[in-house]
Amino acid sequence: MxxxxxxxxxxxxxxxxxxxxxxxxxxxxxxxxxxxxxxxxxxxxxxxxxxxxxxxxxxxxxxxxxxxxxxxxxxxxxxxxxxxxxxxxxxxxxxxxxxxxxxxxxxxxxxxxxxxxxxxxxxxxxxxxxxxxxxxxxxxxxxxxxxHSTVFAMIWNVLREEAHAIGALVFILFLTVTISGALMYMIEGEEQATLFTSIPVCMWWAIETLTTVGYGDMIPATAAGRILGGAVIIVGIVTLALFSGLITVSFIDQLRLRRDRPNVKTTSTEIEIVQIDAGGATCPHCGGTLRHGEV
Known part of the structure; x- marks a missing residue:
């Protein structure tokens, strides 16, 4: 005790x-x-x-x-x-x-x-x-x-504010990867059986193509496969452009909100008031005069 x-x-x-x-x-x-x-x-x-x-x-x-x-x-x-x-x-x-x-x-x-x-x-x-x-x-x-990184805090706010839009874009990418992987397996499965061996392997090709990385380990040989690859590249560029634009605009909004906030950080239980006379006080943030009893 x-x-x-x-x-x-x-x-x-x-x-x-x-x-x-x-x-x-x-x-x-x-x-x-x-x-x-x-x-x-x-x-x-x-x-x-x-x-x-x-x-x-x-x-x-x-x-x-x-x-x-x-x-x-x-x-x-x-x-x-x-x-x-x-x-x-x-x-x-x-x-x-x-x-x-x-x-x-x-x-x-x-x-x-x-x-x-x-x-x-x-x-x-x-x-x-x-x-x-x-x-x-x-x-x-x-x-x-x-x-204590303000950058990571702003990024988290961006992801939280744009969660629905980001989720929609991710769903579009997932749908494109799945469909294009299945189509490529149908097109190139017989032509290049050693490369396009299954739908999951073709989905890996779709991810490479959507992100325009293009490692070169899997290249379609047929005309239909190349047409499909070109379409997937275009969809990937458009989707990623939308994603980057969405993140950029939201991040700029967070920067603007941060600049507009006062440069003084207070907690929910901490309010500083400087008394100037018995009848009032001055707010340390806006400089306005507070009447007696105001907080």
């Missing part, structure tokens, strides 16, 4: 740490330094994974990569534990619920990314000896950098 003074100290410590992990709160000097240090550690860790794959470098500095991995893993484990512990102070509801709020963070997108960053150590303890698997998991730490 903790005495009241000790419990209060722990709660104050948890709340002060929570300000470092609140992505929606205003950035102060401490949070900026913390985020910069964490980003630097992620870049060093991922860079070590990349350089470790080069045999001469790994043979020359074997212990250096081990030290970097152990230090990075220990810091990521501590960060993850603190984020789980302080998640109760980042709740959105009117009443905090320790277990529910912490489970909400653990199962969230960034919670899963933070968990991935410590998986190499867990896999090592469980006996996963495949070095390539551990290296792949460690490279996924780059996803942690998306937490």
């Amino acid at each position: 903790l005495y009241g003074h000790q419990a209060g100290t722990i709660v104050r410590l948890r709340r002060s740490l929570a300000t470092l992990f609140d992505d929606n709160a205003r950035q102060n000097r401490a949070t900026r330094y913390f985020n910069a240090a964490l980003a630097f550690l992620i870049i060093v860790s991922v860079g070590a994974v990349i350089l470790e794959s080069v045999e001469p470098i790994r043979a020359r500095h074997p212990r250096l990569f081990i030290y970097i991995e152990h230090i990075a893993t220990a810091i990521f484990v501590l960060e993850y534990a603190l984020r789980v512990w302080t998640a109760v102070d980042l709740h959105k509801g009117p009443v905090p619920h320790p277990l529910r709020d912490r489970l909400r963070y653990i199962t969230s997108f960034f919670g899963l990314i933070d968990l991935i960053s410590i998986l190499p150590a867990a896999l090592g303890l469980l006996g996963a000896g495949d070095f390539r698997v551990l290296r792949l998991v460690r490279l996924l730490r780059m996803l942690k950098l998306t937490r």
Whole structure:
């Protein structure tokens, strides 16, 4: 059992740490330094994974990569534990619920990314000896950098706003791939039995043709096959042009909305007012005068 003074100290410590992990709160000097240090550690860790794959470098500095991995893993484990512990102070509801709020963070997108960053150590303890698997998991730490990236936030908003239109375009592409793959199998199946062996293989040709990649591993030989290939190329160019135009316009709209917003970030419970006299106050965002009792 903790005495009241000790419990209060722990709660104050948890709340002060929570300000470092609140992505929606205003950035102060401490949070900026913390985020910069964490980003630097992620870049060093991922860079070590990349350089470790080069045999001469790994043979020359074997212990250096081990030290970097152990230090990075220990810091990521501590960060993850603190984020789980302080998640109760980042709740959105009117009443905090320790277990529910912490489970909400653990199962969230960034919670899963933070968990991935410590998986190499867990896999090592469980006996996963495949070095390539551990290296792949460690490279996924780059996803942690998306937490504070405004670009990724805008891209997510674009995908969310245009989900129906994007879904329609993806359906058109899937339909084109399926139909053109089946037709190409019917046309070239007998002429080039060693290449166009099945509908799934022809669907791979359709994907290459739609995206205008054209690896050259599968080329129709008949006149009907080439006509079909030309039609698929045209459909692919038009569909991809529509897709890129849709994303571009929506992204420009998100940029415009971001520029129109005030440059001050506040939380739902934080409103700063500078008192100028007993009868009113000044709003720090628009500069207007607030009467007594207005918020």
